[in-house]
Amino acid sequence: MWGRYGGGEEHTDGEGVEAHDYWARAAMAGGNSAAYMLIHNHGGEADALISASSDVADAVELHLSQMNSDGTMEMIQQEKIDVPADGEVELKPGSYHIMLIGLKQDLMVGSEITLTLTFEKAGEVTLTVPVKDAAEMGGSGMEGEMHMGGEDPMHAEATPTP
């Protein structure tokens, strides 16, 4: 399955808006997860991601994680995520992400989920998103953590050696 999807390199469309390098963080049923990707706009007109949906979660929201002046992180729901004309926006841990809230199933490393993105102009784009270990992807961030704040020693131990 890794060969087939090339780890998220599958292109959706040569024109307009394309998602690259997409992945979702591994998480347990009942918890939350988040999906990340690079969204590229080949068009000369600005577009925006306005919603996302997936059948693996009760709700899917667009979020921005940001550091407050007191050093704490918070996630702010976004009405949309702008994708500039001839430009790109990166969804990554600690920044913009697609939040998967209330997982109906475990998201196991190596499995895949279906995620549908809706863009203001480009319309719907459906992706088959591989589930990956967030630590392995170099992302800490707070998205999808079962509890808030601080390092999780269990998580570090569970990191597989590449």
Ligand SMILES: [Cu+2]
């Ligand atoms: Cu979030």
